[in-house]
Amino acid sequence: MKKIVSLAAILILPVWIALAQAPGNAENGKKLFLRNGCYECHGTVGQGGVGPRLAPRPMPAVALTAFVRKPSGNMPPYSAKVMPDSDVADVRAYLASIPDPPPVQSIPILRP
Amino acid sequence: MAKSKKFSFDRRDFIRGAATGAGFLAAQATSALAQQVAAPATAGAAAEGGSGRPGSDFMVDVVKSLDFEYIFAMPGSSFAGFHESILNYGGNKSPEFITCMHEESSVAMANGYAKIEGKPVLVCAHGTVGLQHAAMAIYDAFSDHTPIYIMLGNTLDATERRNEVIWAHSVQDASSMVRDIIKWDDTPQSLPHFAESAVRAYKICMTPPMGPTIIVADTEMQERPIPAGTSQRIPKLARSTPPAGDPAAVAEAAKLLVAAENPVLVASRCARTPEGMKLLVELAETLQASVIDQHRRMNFPTRHVLNQTLRTSPGAEPIAVPAAWGADVILGLESDDFYHTVEQAKQRGTPKLITVNSGDLFLHGNYQNFQRYSEADLSIAADAQATLPALIEECKRLITSNQRVAMQARGAKLAQLHAQAMDATRTEATYGWDASPISTARLSAELGDQLRNEDWSLVTDGAPWIREWPLRLWNFDKHYQYIGGAGGEGVGYAAPAAVGAAMANKKYGRLSVAIQPDGDLMCANGVLWTAAHHRIPLLILMHNNRAYHQEVMGIQSIANKWQRGIDRIGIGTKINDPNIDFAKLAQSMGVAAEGPIGDPKDLSAAIRRGIAVVKGGEPYLIDTLTQPR
Numbered sequence: 001m002k003k004i005v006s007l008a009a010i011l012i013l014p015v016w017i018a019l020a021q022a023p024g025n026a027e028n029g030k031k032l033f034l035r036n037g038c039y040e041c042h043g044t045v046g047q048g049g050v051g052p053r054l055a056p057r058p059m060p061a062v063a064l065t066a067f068v069r070k071p072s073g074n075m076p077p078y079s080a081k082v083m084p085d086s087d088v089a090d091v092r093a094y095l096a097s098i099p100d101p102p103p104v105q106s107i108p109i110l111r112p
Numbered sequence: 113m114a115k116s117k118k119f120s121f122d123r124r125d126f127i128r129g130a131a132t133g134a135g136f137l138a139a140q141a142t143s144a145l146a147q148q149v150a151a152p153a154t155a156g157a158a159a160e161g162g163s164g165r166p167g168s169d170f171m172v173d174v175v176k177s178l179d180f181e182y183i184f185a186m187p188g189s190s191f192a193g194f195h196e197s198i199l200n201y202g203g204n205k206s207p208e209f210i211t212c213m214h215e216e217s218s219v220a221m222a223n224g225y226a227k228i229e230g231k232p233v234l235v236c237a238h239g240t241v242g243l244q245h246a247a248m249a250i251y252d253a254f255s256d257h258t259p260i261y262i263m264l265g266n267t268l269d270a271t272e273r274r275n276e277v278i279w280a281h282s283v284q285d286a287s288s289m290v291r292d293i294i295k296w297d298d299t300p301q302s303l304p305h306f307a308e309s310a311v312r313a314y315k316i317c318m319t320p321p322m323g324p325t326i327i328v329a330d331t332e333m334q335e336r337p338i339p340a341g342t343s344q345r346i347p348k349l350a351r352s353t354p355p356a357g358d359p360a361a362v363a364e365a366a367k368l369l370v371a372a373e374n375p376v377l378v379a380s381r382c383a384r385t386p387e388g389m390k391l392l393v394e395l396a397e398t399l400q401a402s403v404i405d406q407h408r409r410m411n412f413p414t415r416h417v418l419n420q421t422l423r424t425s426p427g428a429e430p431i432a433v434p435a436a437w438g439a440d441v442i443l444g445l446e447s448d449d450f451y452h453t454v455e456q457a458k459q460r461g462t463p464k465l466i467t468v469n470s471g472d473l474f475l476h477g478n479y480q481n482f483q484r485y486s487e488a489d490l491s492i493a494a495d496a497q498a499t500l501p502a503l504i505e506e507c508k509r510l511i512t513s514n515q516r517v518a519m520q521a522r523g524a525k526l527a528q529l530h531a532q533a534m535d536a537t538r539t540e541a542t543y544g545w546d547a548s549p550i551s552t553a554r555l556s557a558e559l560g561d562q563l564r565n566e567d568w569s570l571v572t573d574g575a576p577w578i579r580e581w582p583l584r585l586w587n588f589d590k591h592y593q594y595i596g597g598a599g600g601e602g603v604g605y606a607a608p609a610a611v612g613a614a615m616a617n618k619k620y621g622r623l624s625v626a627i628q629p630d631g632d633l634m635c636a637n638g639v640l641w642t643a644a645h646h647r648i649p650l651l652i653l654m655h656n657n658r659a660y661h662q663e664v665m666g667i668q669s670i671a672n673k674w675q676r677g678i679d680r681i682g683i684g685t686k687i688n689d690p691n692i693d694f695a696k697l698a699q700s701m702g703v704a705a706e707g708p709i710g711d712p713k714d715l716s717a718a719i720r721r722g723i724a725v726v727k728g729g730e731p732y733l734i735d736t737l738t739q740p741r
Contacts, residue, residue, distance in 0.1 A: 035679075037668050039739075040664055040668060040740050041665060043547070043551065043739050043740070044544075044547055044549065045547045047543035047553075047739075048540070048543060049739065049740055050576075050741050053540075053543055074669070076668060076672035077672055078672060079672075082675055101542035101543050101544070101545050102546075104538050104539050104541075107557075109558060110538045110542070110557055112534065
């Protein structure tokens with residue numbers, strides 16, 4: 001049993017690392033994010049809306065891909081047929097490119 | 113309403129009913145001025161008919177006795193007699209005729225007005241086509257427990273229907289079309305009958321659970337002279353006291369709440385008046401209990417430390433008690449969807465469930481606005497606000513000194529959690545801060561900042577279209593600062609309700625502001641003209657996401673479910689190509705406006721300009737391009 005697990009780990013690990021490190025194309029990712037309607041629930045800069053916030057610092061690529069395929073809650077599933085892995089990687093790259101928001105203390109109109 | 117040139121007749125052509133001719137001609141000799149200053153009959157006083165005045169004059173006397181401030185109506189021939197009497201006999205004062213451009217708007221405006229003022233206006237409409245237009249807004253009001261008073265015109269006597277239009281506009285039983293979604297109606301057969309039923313209709317619509325009532329005013333009864341010898345007595349309005357909870361049940365509820373370790377008070381339409389808000393604060397402070405405001409009314413101050421609404425899921429429908437809270441007693445106060453309110457909490461425990469709901473006292477079977485059946489442990493069929501004084505008193509009586517100490521500790525913990533939730537909310541608002549289209553958080557923060565030193569009132573719904581950002585960021589501590597949304601969730605409610613509420617706010621000098629969804633405004637944008645024509649001060653910020661966004665997401669979800677791609681989901685759901693220029697739309701109807709504004713940096717100055725115009729007594733619209741939610 002241990003051997004099987006180890007073998008699986010050996011086979012999966014490189015894929016995991018590849019996906020986790022997949023740089024993707026942020027520019028194309030932005031187009032896909034808008035074209036595929038991700039922004040409808042998550043906002044155009046992933047700030048959150050009906051769906052949760054996605055950016056900045058999106059979840060790892062593997063986790064994101066897995067979630068997109070089999071989401072929980074009200075999120076509709078995006079199959080590989082509709083959104084290939086490479087597209088998910090590009091979308092993640094776009095989300096990762098979004099800068100941190102300004103600190104709340106720097107926004108006077110948000111004072112209590 | 114639809115009109116025909118064939119129908120461009122002098123309403124006084126009822127004179128052709130020659131039997132009344134002599135009396136009528138005598139009436140014509142009376143100067144118009146004399147009619148205008150004629151003192152209306154007072155409630156309870158009796159007078160004799162046969163004065164040569166039309167029946168509609170007496171109807172105006174009745175209406176005046178009920179203290180309506182306004183009539184919201186689109187003109188219609190079936191109540192033209194009454195309309196003329198309002199103008200020339202009643203002096204167009206108390207009530208004053210407000211020109212509406214759709215009967216749905218008339219009723220939705222009345223809904224917004226009632227939620228600010230706590231009483232109805234008079235809505236007039238054709239008994240047929242006018243009521244058909246009004247139906248959705250009536251359903252909203254019925255579901256929202258707001259007092260709406262409607263008078264329909266109708267020509268019941270077939271032999272009096274002078275042309276094909278009147279035939280088309282006549283009906284045997286006018287109210288039948290909406291009888292499932294009103295509280296009561298009547299079709300009076302005489303003027304004394306009209307007086308009695310008109311007063312009764314007012315009494316019924318104002319008794320919790322409040323709701324729409326209808327009186328059908330026969331066209332001929334309006335236009336014929338008051339028959340000689342007709343009593344013109346107007347019955348006294350006997351207001352019903354709101355139904356309060358059974359004392360034994362209230363005592364049991366108090367016992368459960370006082371003994372609870374983690375009680376949660378959930379308020380939806382609890383506070384009918386400012387007093388209701390004070391009472392809920394008193395109950396919460398007595399128990400040091402968590403409060404969740406489901407925002408159907410302004411129930412509880414947003415910055416009160418016991419307000420724990422920020423710790424729930426904003427925008428959820430309904431806002432529910434989170435499982436993690438470990439609530440052991442949950443009290444629902446006019447919470448119409450209590451089943452889903454407590455669903456999560458029941459997954460983690462067995463909280464005792466108490467409801468106080470006037471909706472239990474009045475239900476119809478056809479429309480399903482009564483929501484899923486809730487298995488409460490103690491269900492009190494009563495008006496929550498009217499029940500609160502006895503509940504507070506009983507809780508105070510039961511609390512021991514040891515319990516009081518424990519409650520204070522609980523309250524301190526809740527205050528900490530409230531502060532943490534406020535901080536987290538402000539931080540959340542920073543995400544997408546500089547985004548274009550403008551984030552709904554930024555839109556709300558920019559507007560809220562400029563209201564800090566104003567006496568303001570938000571007259572549109574805060575959730576879920578804008579993720580409740582105003583309710584999360586602003587300091588709401590007055591009852592009139594929020595009116596909730598459309599009870600029946602009908603699109604086309606927000607814009608007219610905002611105008612109606614702004615109308616109620618006007619005499620108090622309040623600054624009315626609306627965050628207006630684009631699709632909703634396109635249902636009945638004639639209210640912009642009404643706002644301009646009647647000088648209704650109202651600042652409208654568009655939430656212009658150029659879509660029926662809820663439906664975009666709905667189609668997207670289904671398309672994904674079947675893996676058929678989402679490239680067509682904009683068909684039938686997006687409002688673009690061409691984009692609507694809301695500033696020009698408003699300007700075309702006399703409302704000063706600017707936009708579209710897509711850069712959030714431009715928003716502050718625009719709002720400042722808008723507030724200046726609104727403070728001058730006029731409406732102002734800013735078209736802002738926004739994120740979907």
